[in-house]
Amino acid sequence: KDQVSQPSTVASSEGAVVEIFCNHSVSNAYNFFWYLHFPGRAPRLLVKGSRPSQQGRYNMTYERFSSSLLILQVQEADAAVYYCAVEDTEAGNP
Secondary structure, three states, X not given: OOOEEOOOOOOOOOOOOEEEEEEEOXXXXXXXXXXXXXXXXXXXXXXEEOOOEEEOOEXXXXXXXXXXXXXXXXXXXXXXXXXXXXXXXOOOOO
């Protein structure tokens, strides 16, 4: 069974760059998704794609079995839960 894992906590100081890692076992991963979630709200898609991409202060990179989200110029308001998801080319679903 394919799995996705992330660190439980990442700490940073304001103005720095923070990197959140996501490891997975999906051998035929196609798309990566990174979501931002604040308690009591719906998760919000930050960035997705099948290649490295940037959306504002969010920069996604990936390798075969991992992806990372870089948050540039971290702010106090960035304190939240971040989720990654992987889309399988065969299943076609994240």
